[in-house]
Amino acid sequence: MHLKINHANIGYDKTLISDANADLNLGEVCLLIGNNGVGKTTLIKSILHQISLLKGEILIDNKNVKNLSVKEIAKNIAVVFSKSTIPQNYTVEDLISLGKYIYYPFYFELKNNDRAEVREIIQELDLSQYTNTLLKNLSDGNLQKAFIGRAITQNSQIIILDEPTTHLDEKNKLIILKTLRKLAKQQNKIILFSSHDWRLAKEFADKMWYIKDHHLYSGIVEDVLLQHDELTDVSLFQINDDFVAPSIDSPLIQKEMLYSLLQKNFQKDLSSFNFRLNESIWEISYHNNLYKCESFEEIVKLIPNLH
Template sequence: MFLELKDTTFGHKEALISKANTSLALGEVCLLIGNNGVGKTTLLKSILNQIPLLKGEIYLKNSLLKTLSSKQIAAQIAMVFSKAQIPANYTVKDLVSLGKYLHYPYYFELTKEDDDEVERLIHDLNLQQYKNFSLQQLSDGNLQKTFIGRALAQNSPMIILDEPTTHLDEENKINILKLLRSLAKTHNKLILFSSHDWRLAKEFADKIWIIHNKNLETGIAEEILLKHNELLNGRLFQMDDAFVPPHISAPEMEKEMLYSFLQKNFKKNLSDLKFTFHSNIWEIESSEIHYKCTSFTDISNILSKHL
């Protein structure tokens, strides 16, 4: 195994994650998920030896992490944080190229092979038209992609990314995740990334680490999700005590959308109504009415008339 956690407790003065035992191998993609404040970034920084462990040990390529120098860790792990300081007067190509200088003295020039790889990464990240732009000119999404490019140029066996898709639109999220999975499978790299977009991200992850009740639960992505029903199903939020919902028989997404629509527009007791969705038709039934509707506008008109 490339990365091993042995009875590892993460935190600052108090534990955020206790007694974690797990491992990851080269070629795997792992998604780290959990609510804000549960310790995701602390865990990632601890793997970089930037935050000391409260208990236990981390092993990197069979070496005890705390015995390694910063340069030795950087040779093994490239990191992309969700918020990073923007270097002054750097262009996109400058920042991506910076990943190469880990391997050379500061005064060294990149080889043609290095330069060709930087150009390829800029192309793969769809940043060609911004190659000579200063970083201050970039949108948040393109800036995020440029920092990812720097990490990829580093050519480390493992890449850690903290919320890498936060500032990206749907198309770019998919492109980045496809690229990361391709790197793992084609170039035998270990990818560990955190994300709130788990519905999309889990399509690209082999393993999931989920932080829950100060524990780190790990396993195959699909098996972890099946154990956590709260992740797979939409939640119906009660925003107003005056609203009493009807019985809704529908797939989760349609159920969630109807619940939202009714709660915003009808602050009443609707418990005597039954809504059933099938073949893109909503049926509304009670002891007094029976209607079929094709839109929320129809539903609104009918309820306004009868309530």
Template sequence: MFLQLDNCTVGYKTPLLNEVTAELELGEICLLIGNNGVGKTTLIKSILNQTPLLGGDILLDKRSVRSFSKRELAEKVAVVFSKSRVPSNFTLSDLIAFGKYIHYPYYFELTKEDQAEVNQIIDSLQLAQYRNFPLQRLSDGNLQKAFIGRALAQNSPMIILDEPTTHLDEENKIIILKLLRNLAREHRKLILFSSHDWRLAKEFADKMWLVHAGHMDSGITEEILLKHDELLNPQLFHMSSGFVPPQIIAPALQKEMLYSYLQKNFKADLSQFHFTFSGSIWTVSHSNSQEKCSSFSDISAFLRKQL
């Protein structure tokens, strides 16, 4: 195994995570997921030996991370944090090319092969039109893609990304996720990335590390999701006092959207109403009444007649 966590205690003066044991191999993609403040970023920093463990050990390529120099660790692991310092007077091309300098003294010129690889990375991230843009002129999303490009240019066997899709729209999320998936499969890279979105795990990740209640549950993505039903069926909250939800039979997304609409617009007991979604139509039942509704406006009009 390329990465091994051996009974680790993660934290600062007091533990955030206890008895963390897990392993990942080259070619695998792992999603690290958990709420804010549970220790995800601290765990990443422990893997990078930036935050010392309180107990246990972390092995990288069968060697304790404590024994690596900073340069040696950079040769093994490329990192993208969600908040990175933006270098002054750098263009996008400069930033991505900077990933190559872990292999050379800073005063060396990159080879033609290195330059070609940097250009290929820029193209694969669909950033060619911004190649010579100063970093300060880039949008948050394109800047995030540029930092991911720098990590790719390092050519390290492992890439760690902390909330890599935070500033990206859906189209650019897909570009990044497909690129990372290809790196894992075709180039045997180990990808560890953190996110709040479990949907990414189901569609994208081979393994999953779920951080909760001071511990980490690790394993095959689908098995972790089956063990933790709360991820697939999150508790829907309501903000309106007096609102009692109805019974809703619908796919998760449609159910969540209807629930959201109703709790914002009705301070009432709707427990006797039944909603069923089929095709693009909602069937709303109450006592002896039934209505077919094609929109939330139709639903609202029917409810107001019944209440």
């Protein structure tokens, strides 16, 4: 199953994104980024078929979204918008449990295994102390986490989140991003989320969709970042305690991109590797052998075959 955009013009009366082409496969996390007003939310609504395309098609598992019913889209896609209506008199547990009701008539009681899953998600999102708290009494950050929990319990293959970390402090940003990446990798889901905070997001996303000048640039995160100078700023984060970095000989910004790519994808000791950027080619030395890669995508595919 995958999500695919083919030659799509996206917008309302006028085109915001022209001739968009992109795809996501199961197990991938994608960051959607762009300035305010460029069409990020419009793109999300087009995937949900809440807005019709001006041209082209969007496919889920090779099925055109315009041919899917609302219930079929809900079973395939869970979504959290940045501004969600707060159900009155609902607790955190009530809201997160709502994700299960696409599978039952609303008046049915949830099964014991469903309730156990809801409790597990509440704990993972660090919301246990707020289980029975009314939503109207939550901080903006914890309320956002509760809505994300509702999306997770829906157990859809695709989860889309519009600015999920906007109201969160650094601790809670990390909780959300780690949870989303864990979901993608362990439960084989597609996670698409928009954010302005690319410096944190690049540590957790596999791909990036960047909207600029009515165009959708898509690809592996580090490749897209290096193609757009306005996105990059040098700063290294150590998020993986099991990762041992290789030797990297390159300008600092390329070093940052390679460092984040490797620690994100390989929880292992890579100290026996040496990476050197020669013009636009990465030269990789390992056990007296030399390998050459033209992109980060090639590096990700090469390393498992060597180590």
